Amino acid sequence: MRPAWLVTKMEDLAACPCCTVGVGGKGFVERTLLGIASFFKEAIFSEEIARAPGFLQHLDPRVKLFSFALFLVAASLMKKALPLLGLYLFTLLLASASRITLGFFLKRVFFFIPLFSGLIALPALFLVPGEPLITFFSLGGFTLAITKSGLSSAFFLVLRVATSVSFAVLLVLTTRWPQLLKALRIFKLPQVFVLILGMTHRYLYLLIALIEEMHLAKKSRTIQRDGLRKEQRWVASRIGFLFGKSRRMADEVYQAMISRGFDGEARVLDTFRMTRMDVLWLGLSVLLFVLALWIGGIA
Amino acid sequence: MKIFELKDVSFAYLGRFPALRAVSLEVRAGEKVAILGANGSGKSTLLRILNGLVFPQTGEVKAFGQPLTENGLDGAFNRFFRSKVALLFQNPDAQLFCPTVFDEVAFGPLQLDLPPEEIHQRVEDLLKLLRLEALRDRSPYELSLGEKKKVAVAAVFSTNPDVLLLDEPTASLDPRSTRTLIDLLVEANEGGKTLVTATHDLHLVPEISDRVYIFSEEKRVAAEGRPEELLADVEQLAKWNLIHLHKHAHQDYWHAHLHEHPSKEHTHNE
């Protein structure tokens, strides 16, 4: 038998002006989480740019990967700020030649920069000895101040990271994911590594879809909006749940791949073909690499 | 020839949650077999075992006359097996992992190293047959549930397997797509392909099977036989939770009768 409460009509909830139900904007936690989800979706999974007819999109992925590797090496070896700045500006040029709007590109890049550089650059501001610019306090022999050389070395660090991240973002944005994986394999990256990369990509996406759906599901059952504290607790509990669920999902995705004959090797339909432009680009990037190290100074 | 042979197969997820208990069955080449059973009776688990994705804790599984074990599924036999046997997953989200619908359908044949022209041809044919052409460049994640299912169907057919394991292939499909799929399956079977289908759609069973296994809620084989015979035994079907007493209106009167599961069209002989 069906419990009676299940099939009895409830008192009307609607049209009570004193307690408006669930109107207004999204909560803070929800907004943040959904924002991150949709950002990742756009940044990593959007193929729109990779399919646009831009300069980098036309390059052979192998050539692109190789030249970008050169640029990354150069960016991490250069010792002078001005040439490095030049290399950074070069990424902006490449972005605009590849039909990526500047605002979009900068936003992507500067999202990742704090992740990599914040921790290193921040202490450098204070710790590199030199002429103080802004002094916070001076106590005995100890002075906490932003020094001039500290500032310049922090700036240099951020610039270096920005340049590297820009190249990485350009590569991912303008290359279709399976092609990137195949190109990585051609450069003898171990199969296991490429496999893990591919799988991570796959269920990161499923995970994001899951987060979005969970929020919708919660919303459809929420009548009164929770306070921030409660919402945070909910998110924390969901993370545990997500972990379990994602493990199961990972299993299933892996099974589906195995079922369809996947043996760990990345295969793509379009065979890579080098054009004259690729050769030209290859020459140019080698030249640029040598030039960057020469002007930028290795030692 | 026997495609699959299971003897006393038991399986429990994580060793704790039983999903199959002492199941013995076989599938011969060119057969249409339907697997029926209530939710949680082990149908999906069985198909995973048949596809060599999970391996039972006890009992014996043979495929194409060879023992199907984790270590045995390797190298040449793995390649042979994967090209011959395909599984349509119940959850299309798990099955779809490529960036576009096109890539998804091309994935299987690519793994088999078919020539590019043939892969293109196969993908085009399938997209057209299942009316998916407009979705070709879309991400599979952004489709409706039924659309995802159709992409998954195309992805499974693109390797042109001889043995099709189908986990609720018609769930969430609209009537026209269901028809297209069923016709495709029947035709494929007439062409010599073997079908093993887990389903809740009893009205489709006579078409997609000439032999039926019914799984009980205890996760055992409760019955085996021809679809006409098994489906005629209303009392037994109710016991296995495949049909239930159902109340509904007929123009101007209500009546109750035994009724199969989903709200599909049906006729009454009063």
Ligand SMILES: Nc1ncnc2c1ncn2[C@@H]1O[C@H](COP(=O)(O)OP(=O)(O)OP(=O)(O)O)[C@@H](O)[C@H]1O
């Ligand atoms: N990943 C898992 N972990 C633990 N238990 C599981 C898992 N998958 C399935 N089970 C359990 O195994 C049993 C059989 O599940 P299975 O998915 O094979 O059933 P089914 O017949 O396909 O059901 P349905 O009709 O709902 O698809 C169920 O009792 C289920 O709870």
Ligand SMILES: [Mg+2]
């Ligand atoms: Mg199932």
